[in-house]
Amino acid sequence: MAxxxxxxxxxxxxxxxxxxxVVQVLGICSVLAVTVKLAxxxxxxxxxxxxxxxxxxxxxxxxxxxxxxxxxxxxxVVVAALVIIVDQLLQAYMYDVSxxxxxxxxxxxxxxxxxxRLEAFAMSNKPWPSMLDGxxxxxxxxxxxxxxxxxxxxxxxxxxxxxxxxxxxxxxHGYVNNGLMILPPMALIVVACIxxxxxxxxxxxxx
Amino acid sequence: MNPLRRIFDKARPLFEEGGRLSPLRSVxxxxxxxxxxxxxxxxxxxxxHDSIDSKRIMITxxxxxxxxxxxxxxxxxxxxxxxxxxxxxxxxFWGMMLYGFLAVLPKLLTAYIVGLGIEFISAQxxxxxxxxxxxxxxxxxxxVCPVNTPCWMIxxxxxxxVIFAKEVFGGTGYNIFNVALxxxxxxxxxxxxxxxxxxxxxxxxxIMGVGLTVNFADGFSGATPLGQAATHAGGEMTLTNIVxxxxxxxxxxxxxxxxxFGETSTLCILIGAAILLIGGIADWRIILSVxxxxxxMGFVAHTFDSPSYPCSFLTPLEQLCYGxxxxxxxxxxxxxxxxxxxxxxxxxxxxxxxxxxxLIRTYNNGYPExxxxxxxxxxxxxxxxxYCVIQGNKRRRRNRLISKA
Numbered sequence: 001m002a003x004x005x006x007x008x009x010x011x012x013x014x015x016x017x018x019x020x021x022v023v024q025v026l027g028i029c030s031v032l033a034v035t036v037k038l039a040x041x042x043x044x045x046x047x048x049x050x051x052x053x054x055x056x057x058x059x060x061x062x063x064x065x066x067x068x069x070x071x072x073x074x075x076x077v078v079v080a081a082l083v084i085i086v087d088q089l090l091q092a093y094m095y096d097v098s099x100x101x102x103x104x105x106x107x108x109x110x111x112x113x114x115x116x117r118l119e120a121f122a123m124s125n126k127p128w129p130s131m132l133d134g135x136x137x138x139x140x141x142x143x144x145x146x147x148x149x150x151x152x153x154x155x156x157x158x159x160x161x162x163x164x165x166x167x168x169x170x171x172x173h174g175y176v177n178n179g180l181m182i183l184p185p186m187a188l189i190v191v192a193c194i195x196x197x198x199x200x201x202x203x204x205x206x207x
Numbered sequence: 208m209n210p211l212r213r214i215f216d217k218a219r220p221l222f223e224e225g226g227r228l229s230p231l232r233s234v235x236x237x238x239x240x241x242x243x244x245x246x247x248x249x250x251x252x253x254x255x256h257d258s259i260d261s262k263r264i265m266i267t268x269x270x271x272x273x274x275x276x277x278x279x280x281x282x283x284x285x286x287x288x289x290x291x292x293x294x295x296x297x298x299x300f301w302g303m304m305l306y307g308f309l310a311v312l313p314k315l316l317t318a319y320i321v322g323l324g325i326e327f328i329s330a331q332x333x334x335x336x337x338x339x340x341x342x343x344x345x346x347x348x349x350x351v352c353p354v355n356t357p358c359w360m361i362x363x364x365x366x367x368x369v370i371f372a373k374e375v376f377g378g379t380g381y382n383i384f385n386v387a388l389x390x391x392x393x394x395x396x397x398x399x400x401x402x403x404x405x406x407x408x409x410x411x412x413x414i415m416g417v418g419l420t421v422n423f424a425d426g427f428s429g430a431t432p433l434g435q436a437a438t439h440a441g442g443e444m445t446l447t448n449i450v451x452x453x454x455x456x457x458x459x460x461x462x463x464x465x466x467x468f469g470e471t472s473t474l475c476i477l478i479g480a481a482i483l484l485i486g487g488i489a490d491w492r493i494i495l496s497v498x499x500x501x502x503x504m505g506f507v508a509h510t511f512d513s514p515s516y517p518c519s520f521l522t523p524l525e526q527l528c529y530g531x532x533x534x535x536x537x538x539x540x541x542x543x544x545x546x547x548x549x550x551x552x553x554x555x556x557x558x559x560x561x562x563x564x565x566l567i568r569t570y571n572n573g574y575p576e577x578x579x580x581x582x583x584x585x586x587x588x589x590x591x592x593x594y595c596v597i598q599g600n601k602r603r604r605r606n607r608l609i610s611k612a
Contacts, residue, residue: 174357180397189371 011132014140016202021144022195023205026112031145032187033104038161040100041149043090045142049135051082051108052117056134058082059122066123075118076109083108113141148190156181215239233330237337261379264488264543265342271482272346272538274475279468280307283354286409286465290421290429290449297419306418310410311468314349317358318390321365322348329374340379340386341369347387347538350469351531351579352394353407360401364393384586385545388579395579403575405430408465409449431466432459433530433568437575439517459528470534473527480537489541492553497536500561501527508569518569526565535564535578540585547589549596556592560585 020026027048034044055078059066066074087105090098098105108114117137122130153159155178158166166175180186199205215238221228222235241262284303288294322341330337348365372389373382395402409429411421430438432446432454446454449465458464462472470476483489505523512519527533540546540560547556560581567577574580 174359176360176398176401178363178397179399180393183396 007129007132010129011136014133014136015143016140016198017205019140019144019198020113020116020137021141022191022198024113024116026116027141028188028191030104030107030111031148031191032184034101035145035149035152035187036156036182037100037159038146038149038153040097041145042142043094043097044101044104045138045145047086047090047105048108048111048113048141049138051079051086052114052138053131053134054082055079055114056117056122056130057127059118060125060127060130063123071119071123072115075115079114079118080109113137144191144194147194148187151190152181152186156186211242215243231331233335233337234327237327237330241339259487262339265339267486267488268343268483268538269346271479271486271488272343272350272469274478275350275469275472275534276311276346277304278462278472278475279350280304280311282462282464282471283307283310283410283468284418285463286429286449287411287418287421290409290411291419292450293419302417306410306414309414309417310354311349313358314352314356314361314468315346317361318348318365319345321362322369325366325369325374326378329378333378335378338379340373344369344386344390348390351387351391351467351534353402354410354468355407356394356401360394360398361390364390364397367393380544382544383590384583385539385542388539388583388586391579392583403434405434408467429465431530431575432464432525433518433575436518436521436529437572439520444517444520456525456528459525464529467531470531473533476533476537483537483541488543489537490543490546490553492550493541493546493557494536496554496557497540497561497564498527500558501532501536501565502561503558504562504565504569508565516569516572518572518575526568530568530576531578532561532564535582536561539578539582545586545589547592547596549593551599552589552592552596555596556585556589559588 014020018024021028021031030044035041055075058078059075062074083106086108087098090101090105117133121133125133150160153161154165158164158171158177166177178186215235218235220226222232223229228235281300281303284306285294287306288297288299288303319341322345326341327337348361352361368386368390372384373379373386376382391402401407405428407429408431409421410418412418413420428435428447428451429449435446436444448454448458448463454464459471460473462474464471480489480494484491484494502523505521505526508516508519508526509522521529536557540557547553560578563581563584564578567574567580571577
């Protein structure tokens with residue numbers, strides 16, 4: 001019973017109370033870079049979930065055989081291999097999105113969330129909880145990415161997933177898309193707003 | 208006792224603890240101390256007291272801004288008349304003033320309502336007194352925006368600036384960046400088409416039956432002198448006014464050129480500077496060093512002028528008179544909250560603002576005006592400058608002690 005509760009918290013804690021982006025403030029660079037449009041943000045979020053889940057499982061499976069002093073290198077090799085697979089898949093099946101994401105898929109390797117979870121969780125836990133942890137943290141990252149991208153695409157381009165959302169009569173009456181939303185500073189400010197809302201709802205997160 | 212005082216005294220119980228309107232207590236206090244004097248004085252300790260408080264500072268700045276505001280009204284009307292080709296035939300001083308007044312009034316009201324609204328609400332939430340800080344910001348915002356900026360944009364930008372540049376840092380007196388300039392920077396980056404170019408600086412439509420219709424089609428360009436310089440390509444550079452006549456430096460000094468509402472007239476800005484200096488509000492060190500910095504950088508740029516940076520053909524004096532440079536030097540750089548506070552630091556701070564403003568203006572053709580960005584950048588550096596100055600002072604005093612011992 002005790003294990004079940006902990007499994008659930010392993011999966012769901014990263015979504016809000018221990019969110020890797022807005023609570024641990026990791027992986028901010030890619031949040032700034034890939035959230036101009038919703039579609040790349042979704043793909044990026046999915047890619048991180050997949051890479052994180054699989055690398056967590058793999059590292060967890062071999063955690064007892066990895067020599068301690070080269071564990072970072074081993075982790076990097078595993079993550080890099082997975083990232084290359086994801087990157088190749090995207091290039092094969094979703095070429096346009098992969099173009100938009102450009103280097104940031106490859107840069108998942110350097111995403112602090114991955115190294116953090118591998119070090120902190122997979123190295124000391126069994127494969128099944130590790131997988132849940134990977135999915136949970138990836139999803140926590142993806143949620144923030146999607147929220148930020150939603151606001152940036154809606155206010156910056158007037159579209160969602162490429163479809164026109166802001167009706168034409170708004171433009172006819174003088175509404176103009178907010179160009180600042182396209183620029184990186186607004187990503188930070190949207191993330192800050194999410195943090196603001198979350199902290200004011202969760203008293204235990206306030207410092 | 209005057210009737211206004213009686214109304215306030217009668218309403219007081221409503222706003223006190225347990226009163227029906229007690230959540231709005233700070234609104235009451237704000238209006239009370241705005242219209243009269245604060246009731247409370249310190250009851251203990253020795254206080255050196257100067258009659259200047261933040262309320263008086265703000266009012267003095269507003270008074271210093273009035274020449275710019277009034278001239279901005281006149282100039283808005285003048286450009287409208289000029290564009291319609293009617294200055295000689297239908298010259299009407301009061302018509303132009305009224306036109307400019309009608310053009311700026313909605314923006315002024317928008318900035319005040321949105322900004323003060325947010326300040327009032329956040330004061331209620333935080334259970335704090337309402338601060339006077341927005342009095343000046345609210346009048347600065349319409350002055351630094353082009354006359355054709357839509358009101359809703361000003362509302363959005365003001366809300367953004369007040370919340371993210373001021374309230375999250377703790378309100379009046381705690382902001383790192385100048386709130387009015389953050390508003391302008393937000394507008395500039397969010398709605399570039401409405402903030403620069405050759406269509407936004409001249410009002411072209413009659414407002415409530417006042418003013419004339421300007422037709423953009425017939426060889427008319429509403430570009431500011433700096434806008435013209437930035438897009439200039441090849442040949443002799445002649446800056447013109449909106450109907451194509453050449454502009455003299457005197458025109459720019461007096462301010463009869465297209466530009467953001469209140470910043471065209473260097474003359475009126477200097478009058479404002481005099482009011483600020485006599486009133487003891489602004490520091491002459493900052494104003495002087497901004498102008499020195501601008502002159503030095505303008506001189507350097509002019510010495511090494513090159514066709515790929517057409518702005519470098521402007522003489523240092525022209526650099527100081529065109530665009531928002533003078534306005535930024537007098538009203539933006541001297542903001543006591545965001546400027547450097549040490550005397551030596553003020554020289555560095557002002558000098559760097561002047562240099563960077565001309566640097567951006569000349570060597571980045573994408574931004575015809577750099578004063579806004581220069582002030583914002585140096586706002587960020589002001590604490591560092593102060594820190595270095597203070598550390599230097601400490602080191603000097605320590606060395607003096609060591610050498611004595």
